[in-house]
Amino acid sequence: MDTNLIFRLATRADLPAIVDMLADDVLGADREITGPTLSPVYEQAFEKISQDPQQELTVATLNGEVVATYQMTYIQYLAFKGGMRAQIEAVRTHSAYRGQGIGTKLFRYAIQRAREKGCHIVQLTSDKKRKDAIRFYESLGFVASHEGLKLRF
Incomplete structure (x- = not known):
């Protein structure tokens, strides 16, 4: 099915599709700005x-x-003997393509990129309400080893 699946860095032209995927769930629908034209906040962030x-x-x-x-995001540390880690965020698969193995391939690619960059760990956070996503991450070998806390402004 996905013999033509290609991974690449996003371009500005990809932004509308990315924002649509970010908004395409219960949590994202309240956080993202969608409409017929792309909000400049996304272009500024992309830059x-x-x-x-x-x-x-x-x-x-x-x-x-x-x-x-x-x-x-690649994060350089002094701890772990000056090690580097990768933080993965904003993971989305288009709703029409979920359940077809694309997410697994996406993570294999991301983990390989982290290794190439010299990272010793890949970490991510997921909203506790995203139970399906958490089960998916656990199926890939991610372990809920730490308690995450956030302070919103």
């Missing part, structure tokens, strides 16, 4: 991400259509 060598906004395309995305 910052694309200029930062420690950030990668990646898309997976199938026959030219954007079907999945994630953002990865």
